Amino acid sequence: xxxxxxxxxxxxxxxxxxxxxxxxxxxxxxxxxxxxxxxxxxxxxxxxxxxxxxxxxxxxxxxxxxxxxxxxxxxxxxxxxxxxxxxxxxxxxxxxxxxxxxxxxxxxxxxxxxxxxxxxxxxxxxxxxxxxxxxxxxxxxxxxxxxxxxxxxxxxxxxxxxxxxxxxxxxxxxxxxxxxxxxxxxxxxxxxxxxxxxxxxxxxxxxxxxxxxxxxxxxxxxxxxxxxxxxxxxxxxxxxxxxxxxxxxxxxxxxxxxxxxxxxxxxxxxxxxxxxxxxxxxxxxxxxxxxxxxxxxxxxxxxxxxxxxxxxxxxxxxxxxxxxxxxxxxxxxxxxxxxxxxxxxxxxxxxxxxxxxxxxxxxxxxxxxxxxxxxxxxxxxxxxxxxxxxxxxxxxxxxxxxxxxxxx
Amino acid sequence: xxxxxxxxxxxxxxxxxxxxxxxxxxxxxxxxxxxxxxxxxxxxxxxxxxxxxxxxxxxxxxxxxxxxxxxxxxxxxxxxxxxxxxxxxxxxxxxxxxxxxxxxxxxxxxxxxxxxxxxxxxxxxxxxxxxxxxxxxxxxxxxxxxxxxxxxxxxxxxxxxxxxxxxxxxxxxxxxxxxxxxxxxxxxxxxxxxxxxxxxxxxxxxxxxxxxxxxxxxxxxxxxxxxxxxxxxxxxxxxxxxxxxxxxxxxxxxxxxxxxxxxxxxxxxxxxx
Numbered sequence: 001x002x003x004x005x006x007x008x009x010x011x012x013x014x015x016x017x018x019x020x021x022x023x024x025x026x027x028x029x030x031x032x033x034x035x036x037x038x039x040x041x042x043x044x045x046x047x048x049x050x051x052x053x054x055x056x057x058x059x060x061x062x063x064x065x066x067x068x069x070x071x072x073x074x075x076x077x078x079x080x081x082x083x084x085x086x087x088x089x090x091x092x093x094x095x096x097x098x099x100x101x102x103x104x105x106x107x108x109x110x111x112x113x114x115x116x117x118x119x120x121x122x123x124x125x126x127x128x129x130x131x132x133x134x135x136x137x138x139x140x141x142x143x144x145x146x147x148x149x150x151x152x153x154x155x156x157x158x159x160x161x162x163x164x165x166x167x168x169x170x171x172x173x174x175x176x177x178x179x180x181x182x183x184x185x186x187x188x189x190x191x192x193x194x195x196x197x198x199x200x201x202x203x204x205x206x207x208x209x210x211x212x213x214x215x216x217x218x219x220x221x222x223x224x225x226x227x228x229x230x231x232x233x234x235x236x237x238x239x240x241x242x243x244x245x246x247x248x249x250x251x252x253x254x255x256x257x258x259x260x261x262x263x264x265x266x267x268x269x270x271x272x273x274x275x276x277x278x279x280x281x282x283x284x285x286x287x288x289x290x291x292x293x294x295x296x297x298x299x300x301x302x303x304x305x306x307x308x309x310x311x312x313x314x315x316x317x318x319x320x321x322x323x324x325x326x327x328x329x330x331x332x333x334x335x336x337x338x339x340x341x342x343x344x345x346x347x348x349x350x351x352x353x354x355x356x357x358x359x360x361x362x363x364x365x366x367x368x369x370x371x372x373x374x375x376x377x378x379x380x381x382x383x384x385x386x387x388x389x390x391x392x393x394x395x396x397x398x399x400x401x402x403x404x405x406x407x408x
Numbered sequence: 409x410x411x412x413x414x415x416x417x418x419x420x421x422x423x424x425x426x427x428x429x430x431x432x433x434x435x436x437x438x439x440x441x442x443x444x445x446x447x448x449x450x451x452x453x454x455x456x457x458x459x460x461x462x463x464x465x466x467x468x469x470x471x472x473x474x475x476x477x478x479x480x481x482x483x484x485x486x487x488x489x490x491x492x493x494x495x496x497x498x499x500x501x502x503x504x505x506x507x508x509x510x511x512x513x514x515x516x517x518x519x520x521x522x523x524x525x526x527x528x529x530x531x532x533x534x535x536x537x538x539x540x541x542x543x544x545x546x547x548x549x550x551x552x553x554x555x556x557x558x559x560x561x562x563x564x565x566x567x568x569x570x571x572x573x574x575x576x577x578x579x580x581x582x583x584x585x586x587x588x589x590x591x592x593x594x595x596x597x598x599x600x601x602x603x604x605x606x607x608x609x610x611x612x613x614x615x616x617x618x619x620x621x622x623x624x625x626x627x628x629x630x631x632x633x634x635x636x637x638x639x640x641x642x643x644x645x646x647x648x649x650x651x652x653x654x655x656x657x658x659x660x661x662x663x664x665x666x667x668x669x670x671x672x673x674x675x676x677x678x679x680x681x
């Protein structure tokens with residue numbers, strides 16, 4: 001559905017408004033039982049932001065526990081191979097637990113502790129957010145329940161085992177499509193029943209306000225570092241930033257600090273699954289329309305009656321029928337380009353990266369890489385491109401082996 | 409005076425609480441669903457809540473989730489829900505009907521079109537699970553302006569400070585959610601419910617209906633001593649799920665409605681004795 005394009009704002013970084021809206025997107029569409037809690041999270045987050053001790057502890061854990069800053073790495077052989085833009089990887093796959101998800105979890109567990117909450121819950125798709133949540137829950141000594149779709153449990157066994165080793169209880173979600181959206185429904189049901197003592201660590205820039213904002217802010221460490229690093233290495237801002245999007249937290253983290261830099265272009269890569277012309281994809285911007293789910297208004301894959309359609313992607317982390325509300329707004333106003341890559345393109349990019357750079361990317365950033373592969377050759381050699389390598393591919397080797405027909 | 413206000417006035421005159429029954433529209437299929445609906449007033453339902461099926465009912469427990477999926481699998485849609493209301497209304501001009509559900513199917517249908525078509529079909533009011541007062545501009549205000557009742561949900565987490573905000577744009581009656589949780593799971597503590605009702609009455613003159621977790625005539629009777637109405641949903645849709653054949657569902661559901669209605673009607677007699 002085409003949405004009327006408003007005039008460009010003075011700043012692309014001013015949102016959301018008081019009600020948590022980015023344009024028409026966002027908001028707080030939750031049951032009344034949760035509303036007082038959602039408001040309490042907002043108050044606690046505003047207090048935390050104003051407290052230097054909160055930031056100091058966050059920064060400390062980022063450095064000594066997560067291993068930040070993550071390097072900005074010049075991918076020389078991939079650049080040579082593609083013969084165009086100069087390609088850098090922001091190496092968030094080198095973080096503790098192997099993805100960008102830990103950045104947000106550190107922020108939220110500090111917030112949970114500040115609020116005096118005694119129990120942690122989370123949803124997970126690929127298992128990266130579940131592992132990151134289980135990790136911080138262990139680190140802070142809080143019991144933790146992770147909701148995960150039955151289908152995702154099957155295709156992400158190593159991460160399920162990791163969560164259990166970390167002391168988390170992994171609850172299989174058997175309702176609906178048994179993937180990420182249903183895991184989120186089930187986590188919300190748990191939260192409603194345990195409002196007093198439980199903190200819900202949402203894994204992406206979605207959910208009721210203030211989650212899209214606080215997740216973005218915690219993930220912005222990616223873009224803040226990348227900006228300083230590229231200025232140091234190249235003496236100027238990049239020309240393009242590329243990141244994959246499911247809910248969109250790694251993309252928002254990389255993009256947000258650059259949004260007001262007029263010379264920078266942004267490419268967010270949705271999962272096109274078996275193809276946008278099939279029914280098996282997860283491209284909510286390309287093929288969805290605005291709707292309300294999981295506490296916010298955003299682009300959703302849905303049928304004519306407003307029933308949510310199951311998403312598909314080879315990457316469990318992108319397999320979600322919506323997208324963060326700030327992305328929906330950035331799409332409508334045209335600040336970010338939303339493109340897509342298929343399962344097959346992501347797999348080919350995965351193999352290419354392994355062989356040329358000695359890096360196994362997660363299947364999620366393999367989608368971003370597939371777009372880099374498409375765009376880089378047509379760009380001049382002095383075009384600076386930064387791609388967020390937001391996760392490592394160890395967790396995906398079984399899926400890749402099966403897709404390539406290579407028995408382990 | 410609309411149907412909802414008339415019904416509560418009549419209940420007051422009879423000095424008894426009302427029974428509000430929840431069923432999902434089109435569950436298990438449109439024909440059986442209509443048959444059940446038509447039988448509800450005679451079985452003792454005072455107000456009918458009709459769920460608009462949704463693929464992702466976040467505030468509902470397993471029974472109502474399953475009801476939603478059964479209805480959708482049988483071709484359920486907003487159009488069909490409104491058609492069911494029209495068909496019911498053709499034979500019953502008095503029983504209030506309230507549509508209950510999640511915002512996305514309404515938003516997708518189009519808010520203005522939904523309000524117009526719902527009124528034309530004979531809908532009296534709305535209960536929207538995921539539209540707290542913070543989102544009143546979306547549907548509550550235009551619906552009320554057009555003449556629909558907008559029933560507000562108050563919960564154990566709605567404290568005295570927040571209660572006025574929750575009640576502000578509400579009308580018809582207040583739906584008190586008796587447990588912090590999803591539908592059809594834990595049983596409410598009658599003492600706590602009575603205290604909550606007393607607390608809400610200090611803020612509002614609207615009748616108070618209590619729901620979530622009430623499954624049998626005994627519980628319904630206990631809650632009916634303090635509340636103006638008792639809502640039962642999960643236990644009724646569970647009867648549809650348990651019926652050996654879809655055709656057997658109406659008798660099973662209506663039998664439970666009848667027993668619940670007796671429980672509700674006996675509540676204050678017992679107190680009086």
